[in-house]
Amino acid sequence: MQLTAKADSKLVAVQSPVAGVVEIHEMAMDNNVMKMRALPAGLELPAGKAVELKPGGYHVMLMDLKGQVKAGDTVPLTLVFEGKDGKRETVELQAPARPLNSAGMAAPQGDQGGHGAHKH
Structure with a gap:
């Protein structure tokens, strides 16, 4: 998904x-090693610039699933944005679930695309 804010948020x-x-997670190369980390302070959205969430970059990590999510299922998400003034706004959307190996996320047998330690 792509997020484009009208004002810095x-x-x-x-x-x-x-x-x-x-x-909210980020995957990035660090000394030729792909590392993933949570962004506890959030993801910066500069005004007018599209920020893409995708495999291998910024993404939303769903953990401790309450049931199986299969390719083709629709997953409800509520995104919470905060402006420079501290005001919060929520946006609700329905995201289609894709197979783990879609969009270039080919994972070796038994691997979960670098997410093996997470319960999801």
Whole structure:
């Protein structure tokens, strides 16, 4: 998904009824090693610039799933944005679930695309 803010703001939280925990993550290369980390302060959204959430970059991580999510299912998400003035706004959307290996996320047998330690 792509997020474009009209004014400088940030994505500070994501919620979903299908998961016990939802985090905003970043994957980035560090000394030729792909590392993933949560962004507890949120994801900066500069005014007028599209910020893409996708495999291998910024993404939303659903953990402690309350049931199986299959390719083709629709997952409800509530995105929470915060402006420079501290005001928060929520946007609700329905995201289509895709297979783990879609969009270039080919994972070796038994691997979960670098997410093996997470319960999701």
